[in-house]
Amino acid sequence: MKFYIPPQITRLALAFAIFITLFLVLRHFLVPKTFGEYGHYRGASLIDNAQPEIHYAGQQACFKCHQDIEDKKAQDVHSEIHCETCHGPGEKHVVLSKTEKILKPAGREFCGSCHVINAGKQKSMINQIDLNKHNIGKNCIECHNPHQPWEMKK
Amino acid sequence: MSQSTSTMGNEKINTSRRKFLKTAVTLAGATIGYTWLKSSQILLFAAKPKDENLPWYGLVIDIQKCIGCGNCAKACKNENDVPIEPFFFRTWVEQYTVKNDGSVNIVSPNGGINGFEQTVPTEDIFKSFFVPKMCNHCSKSPCTQVCPVGATFESPEGVVLIDEKYCIGCRYCVQACPYGCRFIHPVKKVANKCTLCYHRLKKGLEPACMETCPTGARMYGNLRDKNSDLVKFLKEHTTLVLRPHLNTGSKLYYNGLSSEVR
Numbered sequence: 086m087k088f089y090i091p092p093q094i095t096r097l098a099l100a101f102a103i104f105i106t107l108f109l110v111l112r113h114f115l116v117p118k119t120f121g122e123y124g125h126y127r128g129a130s131l132i133d134n135a136q137p138e139i140h141y142a143g144q145q146a147c148f149k150c151h152q153d154i155e156d157k158k159a160q161d162v163h164s165e166i167h168c169e170t171c172h173g174p175g176e177k178h179v180v181l182s183k184t185e186k187i188l189k190p191a192g193r194e195f196c197g198s199c200h201v202i203n204a205g206k207q208k209s210m211i212n213q214i215d216l217n218k219h220n221i222g223k224n225c226i227e228c229h230n231p232h233q234p235w236e237m238k239k
Numbered sequence: 240m241s242q243s244t245s246t247m248g249n250e251k252i253n254t255s256r257r258k259f260l261k262t263a264v265t266l267a268g269a270t271i272g273y274t275w276l277k278s279s280q281i282l283l284f285a286a287k288p289k290d291e292n293l294p295w296y297g298l299v300i301d302i303q304k305c306i307g308c309g310n311c312a313k314a315c316k317n318e319n320d321v322p323i324e325p326f327f328f329r330t331w332v333e334q335y336t337v338k339n340d341g342s343v344n345i346v347s348p349n350g351g352i353n354g355f356e357q358t359v360p361t362e363d364i365f366k367s368f369f370v371p372k373m374c375n376h377c378s379k380s381p382c383t384q385v386c387p388v389g390a391t392f393e394s395p396e397g398v399v400l401i402d403e404k405y406c407i408g409c410r411y412c413v414q415a416c417p418y419g420c421r422f423i424h425p426v427k428k429v430a431n432k433c434t435l436c437y438h439r440l441k442k443g444l445e446p447a448c449m450e451t452c453p454t455g456a457r458m459y460g461n462l463r464d465k466n467s468d469l470v471k472f473l474k475e476h477t478t479l480v481l482r483p484h485l486n487t488g489s490k491l492y493y494n495g496l497s498s499e500v501r
Contacts, residue, residue, distance in 0.1 A: 117405075126392035130402035134394075134434060135441040140318045141451070143444045170310050170451040174317050198354040199308040199453060205334050205355065205367040206306045210454055 311448035318447035374433035379488035
């Protein structure tokens with residue numbers, strides 16, 4: 086018995102074959118090379134995500150030059166606070182120390198961002214100051230050395 | 240008489256054998272099914288790292304240590320080039336104040352970036368505390384599951400990242416995150432979120448928020464290393480994750496988390 090395939094089925098099969106081939110060719114060119122390397126994503130984006138420049142250098146970079154501050158800071162309550170917490174991002178200053186100066190914040194508002202009294206703060210964590218009562222009109226650094234807060238200036 | 244007894248006896252044996260076979264097949268089927276479900280993590284969920292040689296990052300935030308200074312939020316914006324305004328945050332701080340009448344007041348002025356002013360008079364306060372929020376780096380994250388193009392994923396180190404070149408900015412992930420930790424970057428116009436400062440981790444540096452936290456309220460570490468500071472902390476403290484009922488496999492553990500926190 087001869088196996089008969091109707092012409093419309095042959096045409097349909099041909100159309101399917103063309104469609105699938107086209108799909109595979111397009112897919113080959115459109116899907117990025119590293120897609121699926123580790124999972125359902127572009128493997129190369131792990132490298133992309135590791136690329137951006139850093140802005141905060143980390144305090145070990147600071148201590149390479151500012152050994153004196155490290156020693157000073159170690160003696161008082163601010164010892165655990167990293168330099169860039171107050172001084173801001175310092176990577177530029179690390180690379181170009183002559184031209185790029187680091188931020189030297191001062192003023193009651195700045196110190197107050199940590200030390201202002203607030204019921205949400207644990208009393209054991211931080212000394213809290215009522216800015217409306219404590220030596221009004223004076224700048225904090227007139228009395229306190231920020232690197233060594235209890236080494237009072239005369 | 241004797242014949243009928245023996246027939247009854249035979250029937251008894253047959254029924255019990257059928258029962259036994261039924262039970263055995265059911266039990267075997269259930270065991271096989273359970274094993275299959277468990278391996279595909281549908282029934283029970285346990286976070287497991289994929290690559291044995293890489294660290295598997297987790298985080299701890301100690302609520303009792305947070306003083307709400309907002310240095311983390313500020314540093315995060317500086318480090319990751321997120322504009323100060325409009326107010327989108329990769330990490331931010333909220334102040335929860337439970338009043339004596341039982342109502343809860345939650346504030347986060349500019350994400351806490353400039354610190355907090357006490358809004359409720361001290362005599363009305365039952366208790367008050369700060370809660371820093373950030374990406375929970377879930378190991379079964381809802382946000383990565385909904386991405387239609389595979390532009391967001393969990394890295395082999397357990398950090399949830401975004402492929403900015405591949406993201407089409409459809410906002411599905413922004414909606415899917417139950418913690419509200421994603422946004423559309425106002426300049427790049429693609430999804431953005433905490434990367435646990437992946438670029439810093441790769442250079443051997445701490446994430447910017449942890450570098451600048453004055454009280455050490457934030458901590459990250461390798462969950463695979465049983466001797467790491469993080470695992471030690473988790474052993475010694477009772478920690479909770481946010482919205483555990485959503486089964487997101489969050490790897491951000493809060494110490495001292497109060498039930499008012501959402």
